Amino acid sequence: MSRFQLLSDEQWSLIEDLLPAPTGKPGRPFRDARSMVEGIIYRYRCGIAWRDVPEAFGPWQTIWxxxxxxxxxxxxxxxxxxxxSAAHAAGIIDWSVSVDSTIARAHQHGTNLTRHTQGAGSNYTNPRIEPPDHGIGRSRGGLTSKIHHLVDGRGRPLVVLVSPGQANDAPVFEHLLAHLRVPRLRGGSARTxxxxxxxxxxxxSRxxxxxxxRRGIVAVIPQPSDQIAHRQRRGSRGGRPPAFDTADYKSRNVIERGFNTTKQWRGLATRYDKLAVVYRGAAVLRAITLWLPHLSDTP
Known part of the structure; x- marks a missing residue:
């Protein structure tokens, strides 16, 4: 396999029909969709500027x-x-999921545009609409963004969202859970x-x-010390402590290991993109490449 061929033939066949096809319109010669997708993967894997994408993939302007x-x-x-959906039909999704976020420092080339931060925030309901703050916020580490993941029991992403770096994790959780929807191949209601x-x-949080x-989902979430102290101060009025499975909680480390794998793409470990929509699209593409080997015979 060439260093410029990043997807196997079997992996490409799983997604080919969902990608744009040549239009036949006059103009520059069309480069096939596969080279475009592999050019995008190459750019984020290496963390290079778009104009530095090798010509083997086609014009960088077209790829962007x-x-x-x-x-x-x-x-x-x-x-x-x-x-x-294919993974669910094959029974390879572990529905004991984990949730967390990871910080990515925003490079100066990704922040040189006007950002409206007063009352702004990422649009978690429809993450394909560009937010006024572009998903960039100022935290202790400077200008940063967060990638939020809901992953299955083996650390593979099910839902991906992007927020400003200073955003709290808890308010984003309800949106991650709301976006969890896996349709069934043979019809019927999607699994949510x-x-x-x-x-x-x-x-x-309460x-x-x-x-x-309410939804019958087991919560494996420890209580912070301040919540424990508040409950104990209230005595019998504080109620019983929430159930917590210490042994099962050890499996949460799959999401930490998953973030390490995600950030092997340098263009995700550091945010170079100006637009939150584009940066999140790359994070979703990374999730796609993590699922493809599990659905094909080629690693």
Missing amino acids: TWHRRMSADGTWDAVLTRLL RPDRVRGDKAYS AIRAELR
Whole structure:
């Protein structure tokens, strides 16, 4: 396999029909969709500027335009949904899910545009609409963004969202859970409910626990010390402590290992993209490449 061929033939066949086809319109010669997708993967894997993408993949302007459009029109989300449906049908999704986020420092080339931060925030309901703050916020580490993941029991992403770096994790959780929807290949209602949710202390809130309890989802979330102290001060009025499975919580480390794998793409470990839609599209594409080997015979 050439260093410029990043997907096997079998992996490409799983997603080919969902990607744009040549239009036949006059103009520059059309480069096939596979070279465009592999050019996008190459750019984010290496963390290079778009204009430095090797000519073997085609004109860099075309590659960027493809990625920008497919991030905004939902093509990458549709591809990931297709793979999740196939994985669900094959019984390889572990529905004991984990939730967390990881910080990515925003490079100066990704922040040189006007950002409206007063009352702004990422659009979690429709992440394909560009937010006024472009998903960049100022935290202790400077200008940063967060990638939020809901992953299965083996650390493979099911839902991907992007927020400013200073955003709290807990308010994003309800949106991650709302976007969890895996259609069934043979019809019927899509699966939207995991068996259990593992999260760290950032997700220990009454609202989150109440929602999980209402939907019959087991919460494996430890309580922070301040919540424990508050309950104990109230005595019998504080109620019983929430159930917590210490042994099961150890499996939450799959999401930490998953973030390490995701950030092997240098263009995700550091954010070079100006637009949150484009950056999230790359994170969804990374999730696609993590699922593809599990659905083909080629690693």
